[in-house]
Amino acid sequence: MKTDATKDYSEMAAPIEFYFDFSSPYGYIASRRIDDLAAKFGRAVSWRPFMLGSVFRIAGTQPLTEYPLKGDYSRHDFARSARLYGIPFDMPEKFPISSIAAARGFYWLERQDPAAAKRFARAAYQAYFADGRDISDPEVLSAVARESGSDAAALMAATQAPEMKAHLKAVGDEAVARGVFGSPFIFADGEPFWGADRLDMLARWLETGGW
């Protein structure tokens, strides 16, 4: 029988859940910081790409860049936030893009090798937000998969597999059921944090156990 102390420890050790869309600039910025931040508190991070567009339809919102006034500020802030943390960033000319293949490919990889899936995710984000490559183009995504050490042909085939389609759909449905409405969206022991600019608050939460 578990003691209370064991139970608390087990809860503390649960991974941080990091929901993001591969087409989200703030998701990219958070992706460059989240694992190091969590590691400081002995926590792993479970990456959860999802389709932000589907969530926008439910939340009645749209990409930040589509709004008058807010769009200009957002573009300014993407670059400013990236500079603050020394993260390479070059706003893509084509934005937003469909990230559905990247997300399906991620989950296919994750089933075999979670570390390889993160390598692929980091490479896809870098390609799109730093290197000016359109990862919605199957040839580009395939190249990114190959460059990050994965079986590109198998990964691209998986992006069309009914099983992976269903899996990504289920991830999105679960995200909405949990209240996810933007990217990045992070859960730490069930506590929700929205936005790349909430990582310092997340760190404080992990440090203190909440307030």
Add this chain to the structure above:
Amino acid sequence: MKTDATKDYSEMAAPIEFYFDFSSPYGYIASRRIDDLAAKFGRAVSWRPFMLGSVFRIAGTQPLTEYPLKGDYSRHDFARSARLYGIPFDMPEKFPISSIAAARGFYWLERQDPAAAKRFARAAYQAYFADGRDISDPEVLSAVARESGSDAAALMAATQAPEMKAHLKAVGDEAVARGVFGSPFIFADGEPFWGADRLDMLARWLETGGW
């Protein structure tokens, strides 16, 4: 003739501009931190209440609490953010409210005594977000004015004066022209910062001169 050094100093000494709506929870939270934060860098703060509803119509947005999913998160985060900084907060039952009289009263007071205007503004925010008082009710607003040491009758009369109506309208037009789309919205030497959760970034900007 001014030297470049004099010009730089004069720019550095300009007040921080703090745009907010009296009906904005995050504006309230920022209002409790902004003056102390600015003072650390030898800066004053110019408070600029405006009508967020007018800006929402231009930006194509609405109050956070009106959006599915985002609304629940926002209510959770208002309280969580307030607790983090030890700020008393009790989500008003009636929300949002019209803050037009409070804003006009503020600018009328400011013309005579800027310190009195800030006292009134702090009292109005406290009344609405901590003490459960509806400041869109003229009797309540009048009481808040009196309690904060102002001539309540004169202030309430000013809220109906064509001159103050025009003044508030002009503040709102200028805010939109400068790209303001939310509350709080802060400018430091022209650099824009949106949101109560950007005060740490603002502090870093003031400390470093930007990046």
